[in-house]
Amino acid sequence: MGGAHASTRGGAGSANLDPNVKRCSHCKATQTPLWRRDPTTFKPLCNACGLYLQQRNRLRPQVLIDADGEEEDQNYVGPECSHCRTHHTSVWRRSKTGAQLCNACGVYARLRGKPRPLSLKRNKIKPRSKHPKPVIPS
Numbered sequence: 001m002g003g004a005h006a007s008t009r010g011g012a013g014s015a016n017l018d019p020n021v022k023r024c025s026h027c028k029a030t031q032t033p034l035w036r037r038d039p040t041t042f043k044p045l046c047n048a049c050g051l052y053l054q055q056r057n058r059l060r061p062q063v064l065i066d067a068d069g070e071e072e073d074q075n076y077v078g079p080e081c082s083h084c085r086t087h088h089t090s091v092w093r094r095s096k097t098g099a100q101l102c103n104a105c106g107v108y109a110r111l112r113g114k115p116r117p118l119s120l121k122r123n124k125i126k127p128r129s130k131h132p133k134p135v136i137p138s
């Protein structure tokens with residue numbers, strides 16, 4: 001049982017730049033179906049950059065990388081509040097059970113010790129589309 005488990009929590013919360021996260025040395029992608037390597041520098045490359053380099057003998061142009069990013073954005077399954085299902089929040093929080101919560105739900109749960117009633121959420125009332133009443137000739 002080793003006592004000192006390294007749990008260093010740096011004040012400058014830069015979770016996105018975790019050095020433990022492997023990223024493509026070219027396009028900085030952190031997720032790829034297959035990791036490849038630059039055959040000359042041996043730096044990690046994502047599948048797309050690795051393939052491109054292999055086939056064309058040059059690095060994938062930034063234009064293609066940007067286009068790829070846009071594509072991924074559509075499929076991107078972002079964090080979702082486990083309670084109110086919102087995708088938009090200034091900061092993500094965690095419930096006691098570790099579930100993902102939006103800021104509103106997280107703060108409410110912490111302050112009141114119970115889940116935020118979803119009825120509090122302002123539902124935007126959509127203007128009803130005018131259904132023309134069937135005119136029944138009398």
Ligand SMILES: [Zn+2]
Pocket residue numbers: 024025026027028029045046047048049050
């Ligand atoms: Zn890449």
Ligand SMILES: [Zn+2]
Pocket residue numbers: 081082083084085086101102103104105106
């Ligand atoms: Zn929520």
